[in-house]
Amino acid sequence: xxxxxxxxxxxxxxxxxxxxxxxxxxxxxxxxxxxxxxxxxxxxxxxxxxxxxxxxxxxxxxxxxxxxxxxxxxxxxxxxxxxxxxxxxxxxxxxxxxxxxxxxxxxxxxxxxxxxxxxxxx
Numbered sequence: 421x422x423x424x425x426x427x428x429x430x431x432x433x434x435x436x437x438x439x440x441x442x443x444x445x446x447x448x449x450x451x452x453x454x455x456x457x458x459x460x461x462x463x464x465x466x467x468x469x470x471x472x473x474x475x476x477x478x479x480x481x482x483x484x485x486x487x488x489x490x491x492x493x494x495x496x497x498x499x500x501x502x503x504x505x506x507x508x509x510x511x512x513x514x515x516x517x518x519x520x521x522x523x524x525x526x527x528x529x530x531x532x533x534x535x536x537x538x539x540x541x542x
Contacts, residue, residue: 443522446529447476451492463522465515481513499528 437444437457446455453471461468464479471478476492477485504510504524511519 449496451476451489463520464512479512481511481519495526501527
């Protein structure tokens, strides 16, 4: 593919992510947020700039924060697409501190053996 084709495909992908009715969030292998869409901003009350590059634990209720890196490591050791917390209620922590019920789907994506950079750094 040439550079123009890649750019067009990237624009289409960004449009699809932004227009998704569900919140979409991507983290790197260290747990830093590298991509969010408008629905994530609305749901959690943070701006994109407040989220990108920060640890995903900022969206995890305090009582679960210490466990989250261990869960992430376990997932990265055997990454398979699946629902997180099957059979349990999951919650996210909004900017002002309240909790909101959420559903989380896990999947793994690796591109040319690289980690992702926050989209604001592109």
